[in-house]
Amino acid sequence: MTVSRRVEQVMGMPISIALRGRHAGDATGEAAWAAVLHQLRYVDRVFSTYRSDSYVSRLDRGEITLADCPPEVAEVLGLGEAARLESAGAFDVRRRDADGRAQLDPSGVVKGWAVQRASAVLDGLEDTDYCLSAGGDMVCRVVDPDAPDWQVGIEDPRDPTRLVARIPVRRGAVATSGLHHRGAHIVDARTGRMPVGVASVTVVADDLTWADIDATAALAQGHGALAWLQTRPRRTGVVVRADGTAEVFETP
Amino acid sequence: MKRIVLWALSTLSALVLLFGYSTSTSGVTGVGTATTSVYSGSVAGAASTPAATPGTGSSTGTSTGSPSTVTGAVAQTEWGPVQVELTVAGAAITKVDVLQYPSGNSRDTEINSRALPILIQETLDAQDAQIDMVSGATVTSNGYLQSLQSAIDQASA
Numbered sequence: 001m002t003v004s005r006r007v008e009q010v011m012g013m014p015i016s017i018a019l020r021g022r023h024a025g026d027a028t029g030e031a032a033w034a035a036v037l038h039q040l041r042y043v044d045r046v047f048s049t050y051r052s053d054s055y056v057s058r059l060d061r062g063e064i065t066l067a068d069c070p071p072e073v074a075e076v077l078g079l080g081e082a083a084r085l086e087s088a089g090a091f092d093v094r095r096r097d098a099d100g101r102a103q104l105d106p107s108g109v110v111k112g113w114a115v116q117r118a119s120a121v122l123d124g125l126e127d128t129d130y131c132l133s134a135g136g137d138m139v140c141r142v143v144d145p146d147a148p149d150w151q152v153g154i155e156d157p158r159d160p161t162r163l164v165a166r167i168p169v170r171r172g173a174v175a176t177s178g179l180h181h182r183g184a185h186i187v188d189a190r191t192g193r194m195p196v197g198v199a200s201v202t203v204v205a206d207d208l209t210w211a212d213i214d215a216t217a218a219l220a221q222g223h224g225a226l227a228w229l230q231t232r233p234r235r236t237g238v239v240v241r242a243d244g245t246a247e248v249f250e251t252p
Numbered sequence: 253m254k255r256i257v258l259w260a261l262s263t264l265s266a267l268v269l270l271f272g273y274s275t276s277t278s279g280v281t282g283v284g285t286a287t288t289s290v291y292s293g294s295v296a297g298a299a300s301t302p303a304a305t306p307g308t309g310s311s312t313g314t315s316t317g318s319p320s321t322v323t324g325a326v327a328q329t330e331w332g333p334v335q336v337e338l339t340v341a342g343a344a345i346t347k348v349d350v351l352q353y354p355s356g357n358s359r360d361t362e363i364n365s366r367a368l369p370i371l372i373q374e375t376l377d378a379q380d381a382q383i384d385m386v387s388g389a390t391v392t393s394n395g396y397l398q399s400l401q402s403a404i405d406q407a408s409a
Binding site for chain 2: 003005007009013014016018062065066067069071072073074075077078080081082093131133135136137138140149150151152153154155157160161163164165166167168169170172174175176177178179200202204236237238246248250
């Protein structure tokens, strides 16, 4: 099947789309892609901690209140708090800056949530399969029962030119968190320390919001990643340990 | 020229509205079944928070230095209603309380196929493995050019 692909840089990361079927490469498909990008750029303007004029930055500085923010801000903060509680504090949308001041940083929630939300636009495309990825975290759908699964490759955390696993996906989300690429950008919020014992965590779930949260929360727990993932409902995935061994998990 | 740009923009927002409409109707299969559960907790590591005054459903003022709570309006999301309350001391948010949050994920009832990862033993490049997308730790715009995903995107662009 012919796959139509597009890439754009939004939120500081590549957004890749693959479409097959009726609207792959036609004007309707292009319009849907434009609408996806439009939504993601809006999310970036609201939530970016790199933009001093974003709602989240202004909220964090106390210049505005929650009542002044679009409703999505409350939704994301609610998600962040739910994630903190479900990970026993390993995941937190608040972090300490160099001066020890608590800073609001919901980016760990925003990406998965935003892409899941934007993918709803693509659900409106009839007879069209899609895979929408933001920096390696993605939502996939196959509508035609005779069409093949999307094949998602899981990068080797020690060598990004290689793969450690592939996942055939018909409908669902795949998210990976690891300690490579950007260096150590994930810490256990309870200790402020980098996790040890685990190199990357990939989670497959029904939606990307929680796949992304769970991958990050599990990675933050280091050696405890797999044990915690076993407690999560309806997930599959791969944990790659620091020694390079990989383990597949599946929960009911 | 300006008129053309405006026209293009209005066309785009019309499309967004169109898609937004079709998605919101497809997302409401679980209306009426979305129960809510209440999360509450203080921010890990935050300074001790004096007893918060009850929110009034709107802003109760900030930046005076004494802690105040702000209860957001109920946001109707794709998943159900969400409401949070923030405690603000000075310019810092010291506490997030979730007053209302949808539990369960009613939209997922139609999703039942499990995707089980298959470990790859030998070295394969993405082309050989017939890979459509690559999942890895967050690829930034800078790292993208060297990534496998970039190679896949280029191959069929």
